[in-house]
Amino acid sequence: MKNFLATVILSATTILAANAQIQKGNVLVGGNLTNINLGLDNPKIFSVDITPKAAWFIQDNVALGGYVNFGLETAKNSNTTTSYGVGALGRYYGGKDTEVLRHGRFFAEATAGIGGVNVSKGGGNTNGLNLSVGPGFAYFITPNIGLETLLKYNGLVGFGSATTQNNLNLSFGFQIYLPGQKTANKVKRDITN
Numbered sequence: 001m002k003n004f005l006a007t008v009i010l011s012a013t014t015i016l017a018a019n020a021q022i023q024k025g026n027v028l029v030g031g032n033l034t035n036i037n038l039g040l041d042n043p044k045i046f047s048v049d050i051t052p053k054a055a056w057f058i059q060d061n062v063a064l065g066g067y068v069n070f071g072l073e074t075a076k077n078s079n080t081t082t083s084y085g086v087g088a089l090g091r092y093y094g095g096k097d098t099e100v101l102r103h104g105r106f107f108a109e110a111t112a113g114i115g116g117v118n119v120s121k122g123g124g125n126t127n128g129l130n131l132s133v134g135p136g137f138a139y140f141i142t143p144n145i146g147l148e149t150l151l152k153y154n155g156l157v158g159f160g161s162a163t164t165q166n167n168l169n170l171s172f173g174f175q176i177y178l179p180g181q182k183t184a185n186k187v188k189r190d191i192t193n
Helices: 002-018 181-192
Strands: 027-037 045-059 062-075 081-093 104-119 125-140 145-160 164-178
Touching (some): 045 081, 081 125
Antiparallel strands (some): 104 125
């Protein structure tokens, strides 16, 4: 009987937590991968862009935090392009009324920070203010883990051989949604009662 009761409480907690990923006080930690090219047709090419992120939900559906970006594109007998960035990010998740799938949510993400794109062997470079904005979709495979895709416009304005650079990129990633202290305390109370 005790095991049955514990199972019911755990199930109820999981169901409640499934709706609580994007509540005030929770933390988002994860990252996105963009432009992955392993050169299967031409093994002399390699490129990848990695963007770790962390954010805190300051209210339901709204998160503020930061990101770090590093990208590398290299090819044999060609220039190497290195990109970097660090800055602030903001996310807004649509409510239940915009829910397409039972465990999915649309969101909008905007970033502002310092970044750069530098090309070796005398290629162009731009370093300065990096701004981006775009829509995304998060699908929660568990109550605390979301797989996501994000389509963003990236603009870089600054100094160097080129004063601006713009691109549109599609990235895929995952985020882990950690409960805040208030949620963690509620789960503990539910389990012990």
